[in-house]
Amino acid sequence: MKKLLTGNSAVSYGVMLSRAEVISAYPITPQTTIVEELSEMCADGRLPAKFIRVESEHSALACVTAACAAGARVFTATSSHGLAYMHEMLHWASGSRLPVVMVNANRAIGSPWNIWCDHSDSLSQRDTGWIQLYCQSAQEALDTVIQAYKVAEEVLLPVMILEDGFFLSHTSDTVDIPEPKEVDAFLPPYKPRYKLDPNDPHTFNIMADPSVFIDFKHEAQMAMEKAKKAITRVDREFKARFGRGYGWAGKVHLPDAEVVLLTMGTTASTALEVIKALCQQGKKVGLCRLRMFRPFPAEELCQVLSGAKKIAVLDRDNSLGAGGIVAQEVKAALFNLPRRPKVFEFIAGLGGRDITPEDIQEILEYTIKNPSPNGQPLWVGIQK
């Protein structure tokens, strides 16, 4: 069935189709309409889940993580300061190896206050042990929720699905809503390998001293590596059944392009139009829209980018004193290649500033024109 849905509404449908059993959330812009719709779905019986209206994001994640330990398929959603407030629980959920799924509507973090889109909220949580998948469309958001449960429950790591605040969360698009019985066939009910069971009592998350702690972390690292394969395999299986797939990245004119623009989220849609036009003018430019940021697809990137002369990384975030986070990771991934492309770094669109076709044109033209980057990330559209 096709429907006109916002990104947030598409997420709610994804959660309903995945038959989440315990949902807990705290309102924050621009995520709020996800949980508003989910509470309606729970209230009118379309989704027979327990919905717990907690007093904070920290509690939202603490609540669903514990519910997941007790064997339930769970969901929460947040944004920005809410995600920052969850920080302790983000580590706890992944350390507990629980398949929690959450959606974060990307939003800048204050101060100063700002409710609009950038990626600094989720990228500053990159080291918390969550799989991170960045979406470009409402359809992809819905589909990724369903895929996320399948991946999480296989590798026992939590998944964070990212959608650009307002640009995706609040804009409407035609979305194909899969048939419930098709989703049920793709995603069977969650059967936990371990759960809190009075008939088989165990203690979860007990003290692990220096003789074993590092082994727990190494196991989680192995699971993250397993997740890389699981994400692409589950996506292929999804495509076979539903006709839509996304891969670890969206790739246009790769690996033949000489200059590749690499970015995440909805900016890729704008970039695609610019790149199409440049290609028509005979320029050898391509696009890599990174969907999977954790686990980081270093080897995969090396394969598709090694033929390019230059990479323009467009970061919608900035690590103060270090530069764009995506650019840092891309550079690290390419470092050991014998012939590596030059990486040009651009910071744009912080706090919801539009990234226009003209901005992207400028970024690409700069990259084409200059033989080497000047050593510093370039900030696009700074008021002089």
Place this chain on the structure above:
Amino acid sequence: MKAKELTDQYLHSGHGCCPGCAMTIVLRTAFQALGSQTVAVITAGCFGTISGTFPVSPIKLASYNTTFPSAGAAGSGVRAALDIKGDFKTTVLAIAGDGGTFDIGIQALSAAAERNDDYIFICYDNEAYMNTGIQRSSATPWGAWTTTTPPANLKSQPKKDIVQIMVAHRIPYVATVSIAYPEDFIRKIKKAKETRGFKFIYAFSPCPVGWRFPSEQTIRLARLAVQAKVFPLYEVENGERYTLNVEPEGIPINEYLKPQGRFAYLKEGDWERIQENIDREWKRLMNRIENQMI
């Protein structure tokens, strides 16, 4: 169930608690009163950090450690998961110390109580951050020494009245319990188990290390606290029905304070001041019991 019937069935040896620790007696009593059909949620604090080391656990109940502030939220999560699976007979017991209840945990606790989620929250109050080495909490009494309230700057605020805070949520059941009165303790746990909605059990937990008294005196200190009216044993139903469970002798406060090194720095007149406060609080409680209202 009698006190002598209490065993280590659900809380074995092998934990790292100090000799004379009241908390282990509190939890052993609570676990046994509840039985095996229980899921325990444990926060950071004494019990969270020294209740065992991987791969062995002294706790013979399904149990889940969560972060310091989140006992209230995690208890609700486990309850919801059990309910959605149709398991209404398993009891959920959230366990926190005074830090995880009065201070860092109060937000999630208050929210769970306001939602009236169906589980038991038990606080073992040893009146300071004992696991990190005796730092003051909002449960530390006036005049007590801790490592962050040294002799020149003893705690100069009264203890937070957590029972009244929880009663103000008008939850079905609030009760104070003491290891010196195990039959009363067990009865209250069983009553909480049979009551639907949010239950708050507040357990007095003398700490030999932090309070500076010999470890064989733990139960005696707990009894003296009740008899000196420092820790009255009572219960409150639905935020309004008060019942006093043990009539104290009303022994002078110095009999309770004197065995404890943490009160060694009190100055002349301080004991009288503490006694006056105890008497005033007791009068307040009696008014509530007689008038049957908050």
